[in-house]
Amino acid sequence: MSLKEKAAITGVGETKYTRMSGKSVLALQLEASLNAIADAGLSPKEIDGIIPYSNSLVVAEDFVTNFGISDLRFSATAPLGGASCVAAIQCALLAISGGVCSNVLIPIGRNGSSAGRIGTRVQQMPQFKVVGEHEMPVGAIAPAQLYAPMARRHMELFGTTSLQLGEIAVSTRHNAILNGNGMMTRPLTLEDHQASRMISDPLRLYDCSLESDGGAAIVVSGADRANDLGKPPVYIMGVAEGHPDSPSVITQRPDLTRLGIAKAAPKAFAMAGVSPGDIDVAEIYDCFTYIVLCQLEDLGFCKKGEGGPFVASGAIRLGGELPINTHGGLLSQAHMVGMNHIVELVRQLRGEAGKAQVRGAEIGLVTGYGDMGDGSVAIMRKG
Amino acid sequence: MxxxxxxxxxxxxxxxxxxxxxxxxxxxxxxxxxxxxxxxxxxxxxxxxxxxxxxxxxxxASGLGTVHSWTITHHAFNPGFKLELPYILVTVDLEEGVRMQVPLRGAKETDVKLGLPVRIIFEQVKPDLVTPACVTAS
Known part of the structure; x- marks a missing residue:
């Protein structure tokens, strides 16, 4: 049985993205969720499935309590770090198409800026335990350091340059300024990127994503109901998750230049019945510029090793052949663990993306990347 | 003391x-x-x-290997590493077919390249702890 278009995203919502929210993580998630539920034209009491984010302390019960939900039929978590939000769409699709529930809320929210440095918190996460034992004690502590060897090897094997990574930072910043809810509001040039301080070579400051406070949420509903709700549905054509070889430790991975999404992408494209050339707009998880470049290759938008020239050609800019991160991404809008990428894709496919609207966008793609290389990808079309 | x-x-x-x-x-x-x-x-x-x-x-293990990749860290994500900045971390292909990530001591940033031969060394960092590192092997 194909699950293609058995469910749709029916609602999306966000809070303001800031450096200091002054609100609890739960309040941020509830606010974003109420916005998403209202966007779908639903009552909070009609939510009967919840997939909370496994790395925050918020649980499904918090939504039951605060929204007075009387019959929650499904809850689960998708613990794939930054790949969680898109992977949760797969969970929601399975639960809905299996008849377990009808409207699944997928919320996220964090005080990632005001409540503690993201870079130093990771060592407390269970999925980092092997790295915590063997690599953090010798100085490889933060994601920038753990991921940098992947970027360095890509550069050495394929000739990828820091300037090419900079193009990703620059075009993403351009889009964040158009968005209106982006934390970064000043233009960035390639010179600014090259002048920014080195964090862990080859990753400079502007190769790294933001630390943000805020919340974002989506509602996934059965396709049978989706047409009768508040907004035109955005159908889920294909979705998949993929885990890289040696998923807990990058050091031991046979091929450092291949991420988990390389396994997920063929499945998602096959389910959707489309190919990379059919994608009008893509929101690519961008915790670091290099991770964007590698995913573009693993997704098949260009060949392995050709990501550098591909991005430098202007292909990923608004007006290019594959506009990406039209909201400003994690690099320049906010680090909402990629939920903001899903929100943006839905807006693009509804024609609600404002100044960053890609004309005639009908089919789009969104990815997640998490922990040491987990990947997730969803392909959607306008209803 | x-x-x-x-x-x-x-x-x-x-x-x-x-x-x-x-x-x-x-x-x-x-x-x-x-x-x-x-x-x-x-x-x-x-x-x-x-x-x-x-x-x-x-x-x-022989302790011998070659550089598979590397990073040079310029930011102290933990205050304990502040005095060592910048430091080189290398991903080492050991002769035995597995890898480890360790700091490279005594080398210049410009010395590091893919395939550079290295040898694992042992550093007593506190009385009850020895952590691995490496140096360039000739």
Whole structure:
């Protein structure tokens, strides 16, 4: 049985993205969720499935309590770090198409800026335990350091340059300024990127994503109901998750230049019945510029090793052949663990993306990347 | 002599990895070799992913390898590393077919390249802890 278009995203919502929210993580998630539920034209009491984010302390019960939900039929978590939000769409699709529930809320929210440095918190996460034992004690502590060897090897094997990574930072910043809810509001040039301080070579400051406070949420509903709700549905054509070889430790991975999404992408494209050339707009998880470049290759938008020239050609800019991160991404809008990428894709496919609207966008793609290389990808079309 | 606080993260050896950490204390790089099929694995874990045997024979590695990739860190994500900035971390392909990530000592940033031969060394960082590092091998 194909699950293609058995469910749709029916609602999306966000809070303001800031450096200091002054609100609890739960309040941020509830606010974003109420916005998403209202966007779908639903009552909070009609939510009967919840997939909370496994790395925050918020649980499904918090939504039951605060929204007075009387019959929650499904809850689960998708613990794939930054790949969680898109992977949760797969969970929601399975639960809905299996008849377990009808409207699944997928919320996220964090005080990632005001409540503690993201870079130093990771060592407390269970999925980092092997790295915590063997690599953090010798100085490889933060994601920038753990991921940098992947970027360095890509550069050495394929000739990828820091300037090419900079193009990703620059075009993403351009889009964040158009968005209106982006934390970064000043233009960035390639010179600014090259002048920014080195964090862990080859990753400079502007190769790294933001630390943000805020919340974002989506509602996934059965396709049978989706047409009768508040907004035109955005159908889920294909979705998949993929885990890289040696998923807990990058050091031991046979091929450092291949991420988990390389396994997920063929499945998602096959389910959707489309190919990379059919994608009008893509929101690519961008915790670091290099991770964007590698995913573009693993997704098949260009060949392995050709990501550098591909991005430098202007292909990923608004007006290019594959506009990406039209909201400003994690690099320049906010680090909402990629939920903001899903929100943006839905807006693009509804024609609600404002100044960053890609004309005639009908089919789009969104990815997640998490922990040491987990990947997730969803392909959607306008209803 | 005043004991300065040790700020760097400290490993918490597991049941499976304790022999590895004990080996480092005695200046030996020990690796798990499957007691049944002979596959060498690292970092230490409970079961062989080829034959699923829990039997382990610890072997002493040569400590020789080559650089598979690297990063040069310019930002202290932990205050314990502040005085070492910038420092080079290399991903090492050991002769035995597994990798480890360790700091490269005594080398210039411009010396590092893919395939650079290195040798594992042992650093006593506190009285009860030895961590691995490496130097360029001639």
């Amino acid at each position: 005043t004991a300065e606080a040790y700020l760097k993260p400290v490993p918490e050896p597991t049941y499976e990895s304790k022999p590895y950490w004990d080996g480092l204390k005695s200046g030996r790089l020990l690796l798990q070799k499957c007691g049944q099929c002979g596959k060498i694995r690292h970092y230490p874990r409970p079961v062989c992913d080829v034959c699923y045997s829990f039997e382990v024979r610890w072997i002493e």
